[in-house]
Amino acid sequence: MGIVAKPPRFKIPLSVITVFVFSFTFIVLLYTERINLLSSSVFKSKSCAKRGYSKYIRKPFEDEKNSTKDDKFKSIIDDRFIFDPDECNVAQGKWVYNRSFKPLYTDLSCPYLDRQVSCVKNGKPDSDYRRWEWQLDDCVLPRFDARLALDRIRGKRMMFVGDSLQRGQWQSFVCLVEFLVPKGQKSMRRGRVHSVFKIKDHNATIEFYWAPFLIDSNTDEKIIGDPKKRILRVDSIEKHAKHWVGVDVLVFNTYVWWMTGSKIRSLWGSFANGEDGSEELDAAVSYRIALKTWANWVDSNVDPNKTRVFFTTMSPTHQRSADWNNKGGIKCFNETKPVTKRGHWGTGSDKRIMSVVASVVGKMKVPVTFINVTQLSEYRVEAHSSIYTEMQGKLLTDEQKADPFKFADCIHWCLPGVPDTWNRILLANL
Ligand SMILES: *[C@@H]1O[C@H](CO)[C@@H](O)[C@H](O)[C@H]1NC(C)=O
Ligand SMILES: *[C@@H]1O[C@H](CO)[C@@H](O)[C@H](O)[C@H]1NC(C)=O
Ligand SMILES: *[C@@H]1O[C@H](CO)[C@@H](O)[C@H](O)[C@H]1NC(C)=O
Ligand SMILES: *[C@@H]1O[C@H](CO)[C@@H](O)[C@H](O)[C@H]1NC(C)=O
Ligand SMILES: *[C@@H]1O[C@H](CO)[C@@H](O)[C@H](O)[C@H]1NC(C)=O
Ligand SMILES: *[C@@H]1O[C@H](CO)[C@@H](O)[C@H](O)[C@H]1NC(C)=O
Numbered sequence: 001m002g003i004v005a006k007p008p009r010f011k012i013p014l015s016v017i018t019v020f021v022f023s024f025t026f027i028v029l030l031y032t033e034r035i036n037l038l039s040s041s042v043f044k045s046k047s048c049a050k051r052g053y054s055k056y057i058r059k060p061f062e063d064e065k066n067s068t069k070d071d072k073f074k075s076i077i078d079d080r081f082i083f084d085p086d087e088c089n090v091a092q093g094k095w096v097y098n099r100s101f102k103p104l105y106t107d108l109s110c111p112y113l114d115r116q117v118s119c120v121k122n123g124k125p126d127s128d129y130r131r132w133e134w135q136l137d138d139c140v141l142p143r144f145d146a147r148l149a150l151d152r153i154r155g156k157r158m159m160f161v162g163d164s165l166q167r168g169q170w171q172s173f174v175c176l177v178e179f180l181v182p183k184g185q186k187s188m189r190r191g192r193v194h195s196v197f198k199i200k201d202h203n204a205t206i207e208f209y210w211a212p213f214l215i216d217s218n219t220d221e222k223i224i225g226d227p228k229k230r231i232l233r234v235d236s237i238e239k240h241a242k243h244w245v246g247v248d249v250l251v252f253n254t255y256v257w258w259m260t261g262s263k264i265r266s267l268w269g270s271f272a273n274g275e276d277g278s279e280e281l282d283a284a285v286s287y288r289i290a291l292k293t294w295a296n297w298v299d300s301n302v303d304p305n306k307t308r309v310f311f312t313t314m315s316p317t318h319q320r321s322a323d324w325n326n327k328g329g330i331k332c333f334n335e336t337k338p339v340t341k342r343g344h345w346g347t348g349s350d351k352r353i354m355s356v357v358a359s360v361v362g363k364m365k366v367p368v369t370f371i372n373v374t375q376l377s378e379y380r381v382e383a384h385s386s387i388y389t390e391m392q393g394k395l396l397t398d399e400q401k402a403d404p405f406k407f408a409d410c411i412h413w414c415l416p417g418v419p420d421t422w423n424r425i426l427l428a429n430l
Pocket of ligand 5: 334
């Protein structure tokens with residue numbers, strides 16, 4: 001099936017266009033999908049919260065250099081708290097540009113990145129998007145410390161479970177630590193569904209398991225392009241979940257695959273007439289049943305004394321430039337700066353889904369730690385792979401690049417990039 005879709009004509013009502021753009025995007029997404037997996041969830045077993053008050057002195061920021069002496073005095077006394085997962089809200093903060101910030105890896109230095117996310121290697125002309133750091137309002141979120149990360153996973157299996165966004169987070173995590181591991185001590189085995197990065201001297205693995213809906217569907221392994229032909233078995237998870245047993249750190253996600261239209265063909269229980277027994281459900285309703293199936297599995301199978309469970313919240317998509325007031329824009333194409341409006345929230349993050357996640361997880365027995373990436377990622381309209389990506393295993397051609405409405409990928413993120421910050425939060429909670 002080809003990726004042919006005509007641009008919508010402008011007499012169609014906006015809602016239809018939105019759905020259309022979403023379905024189209026989704027089809028593009030499918031074809032850029034290389035089957036592998038990644039997803040994340042973490043739970044916390046906190047005995048007692050450490051409270052610390054840091055009055056540490058920092059250097060003035062670039063834009064503070066011209067301020068008055070008085071201002072300067074105030075600004076160099078940083079009275080934010082040392083990061084404490086129970087006290088600090090990772091959604092409240094701002095992106096700060098730091099010219100001298102260097103990510104721990106690049107898409108040339110890390111051999112484990114997919115071409116889909118290797119934007120600079122694929123010709124992205126600016127790498128400014130790598131120099132923004134997420135700064136919390138009230139707390140100091142520590143930078144990713146690769147040594148500490150290796151230490152935390154020593155003797156453990158860590159597994160990201162979910163969709164291609166989760167695969168991005170997995171690759172980010174691998175690249176953030178692999179440069180510390182000598183050549184003979186590491187290995188990578190990529191599979192269609194299950195991939196394993198092994199660190200021998202630490203007896204640790206960082207794995208990815210592909211399960212884009214977490215529950216079972218007819219489009220997990222052999223992807224079905226037409227969303228209407230997909231059927232989700234919303235009460236069935238064992239096929240995937242048996243591979244998660246015994247893992248020490250589980251990091252889950254699931255979101256974007258649910259957003260291909262407003263209805264989802266869902267099947268539960270058993271029907272003599274098989275798939276004909278499925279019903280079209282509102283996406284949020286179907287999502288709730290599926291997430292409950294997942295929650296029930298976790299509660300019945302995970303030993304909270306042994307395993308931490310994390311859940312990465314929705315990764316926002318940026319398909320409508322009007323969301324951030326760029327009326328003449330084409331999706332996220334050609335954006336070069338994050339959105340600065342505080343609390344910006346676009347149509348690419350579904351609040352209904354967020355509330356389903358919060359309510360289902362809130363009733364679980366096993367503690368699940370959120371990596372709440374939605375708000376901070378909402379600002380980063382300029383950090384998607386856009387046209388510097390591949391489709392069906394091939395880099396976009398010049399003609400395709402010239403048609404960003406159709407071909408720009410505003411779902412996945414360049415690496416290094418925004419998912420590194422997700423992992424910074426993950427490590428701060430680990
Ligand atoms: C600081 O002030 C100088 C002189 O007024 C000006 O040239 C420079 O651009 C200012 N820098 C910033 C960061 O505002
Ligand atoms: C910017 O990054 C550099 C290099 O990592 C670091 O030394 C400096 O403290 C950072 N500046 C700010 C304002 O965070
Ligand atoms: C290595 O880790 C696995 C679990 O991930 C554990 O079962 C095994 O005992 C560990 N081996 C050593 C030598 O620590
Ligand atoms: C977890 O550990 C606590 C304290 O050591 C113990 O009381 C509890 O029974 C354990 N839970 C499970 C599921 O093993
Ligand atoms: C994208 O940005 C480049 C550089 O700023 C500009 O030359 C080009 O016209 C822009 N393209 C579109 C379609 O806006
Ligand atoms: C994540 O953060 C957003 C923005 O602060 C908030 O609205 C949402 O409820 C949070 N989600 C969860 C599951 O805690």
